[in-house]
Amino acid sequence: MKGMKYMWWKYRKLFILLSSLVMFVLSGCSPKNLDQVTLNVSAASSLKEPLNEITKMYNAQHPNVEITLNFAGTNTLKMQILEGAEVDLFLSANKDIYEELEEKGYFMQGQILAHNDVVLIASLESQNTINQIEDLAKEGCQLILAEEGVPISIYAKQIMEALELSYGEGFKEKCLQNVVSKETNVKQVLTKIVLGEGDCGFVYNSDLMGETRDEVRVLPLPEEAKVETQYWIGQLSQTKNQEEAEQLYDFILSEQGRQVMQKYGFR
Structure with missing residues (x-):
């Protein structure tokens, strides 16, 4: 009887240990426990509707990323960056303003996003x-x-x-x-x-x-x-969340992102 009782306690402890280990692993894999990241996106006011939709689509796939959207005139956004605002992505309604920041070394990557009329x-x-x-x-x-x-x-x-x-x-x-x-x-x-x-x-x-x-x-x-209007997107070198910022950058430029842009009159 003592031997049977000892074996029962031994297996009970092993079961509890294994159960705890499984719960730990599962909780660690849960999306709710992924590190929350905040990305700051500064974009020209004319991009408000498409960018709102694009970021909602992105959030559905990346629930741990909180995206803060700052819409204003491109020149105002430029001044905010020059004054030290924490920005991960910048979407400009003017090529010259984008290039002004590029020449000062603010971007780690960037390219043309769309055209407008x-x-x-x-x-x-x-x-x-x-x-x-x-x-x-x-x-x-x-x-x-x-x-x-x-x-x-x-x-x-x-x-x-x-x-x-x-x-x-x-x-x-x-x-x-x-x-x-x-x-x-x-x-x-x-x-x-x-x-x-x-x-x-x-x-x-x-x-x-x-x-x-x-x-x-x-x-x-x-x-x-008629004048040619170009929209440009840049990922800032100062970003603290380089991997997440790059993923959002790529998503905006993806086929999904471009389809949303076209839906709202961009080309």
């Missing part, structure tokens, strides 16, 4: 003020632009300069005299035109997806006034 929109209530491109310079036309240095503002001025070939020297200056407000990003320009707080403004074609296109009028630009 600039369009001139007018409020539904402005038919008596602007109906064609040359009306931009007409006295009384209320033009809304983005602040200096914001990519959409840079493109708008390039378009005005190109239009001087058709409408004469001084056309750009007359347009600028009609500016009644300067906004911090392209989304705010769009909002003010939709609300009728200005007659017209320049936005991206991607900003007019869905019902928004029915809330404004789109005035066609002549072929010679």
Whole structure:
């Protein structure tokens, strides 16, 4: 009897030990116990809709990665990085701004992300003020632009300069005299035109997806006034989570990511 009792305790202890070991291994493999990582992504305001969708898709596959999205005008985001903001990925609506940071050594890798088109929109209530491109310079036309240095503002001025070939020297200056407000990003320009707080403004074609296109009028630009817009993505050298940042970078550039970009009007 003593021998049987001893063997029973011996196997009971072994069972408890093995059970504890199995529970330890299983708990260590559980996704809930993976190290949580936070990635900071700074992106141009015009990328808000596609990037929100792309990061949700990524999170479904990587639940341990928390993605903080910071949307603003590209020039504002650049200044934040120069001032020491902790950023893992930067998505720029302007090639020159991206290259400025690249030349300063801020990126460990980067490349072109997408293209977009600039369009001139007018409020539904402005038919008596602007109906064609040359009306931009007409006295009384209320033009809304983005602040200096914001990519959409840079493109708008390039378009005005190109239009001087058709409408004469001084056309750009007359347009600028009609500016009644300067906004911090392209989304705010769009909002003010939709609300009728200005007659017209320049936005991206991607900003007019869905019902928004029915809330404004789109005035066609002549072929010679169209500008090429490039979006660039860069992984910053300062990232503390290099592996996770690279995985998100690759996912945004993947076929899945590009399909979402196209869905929202980018090409």
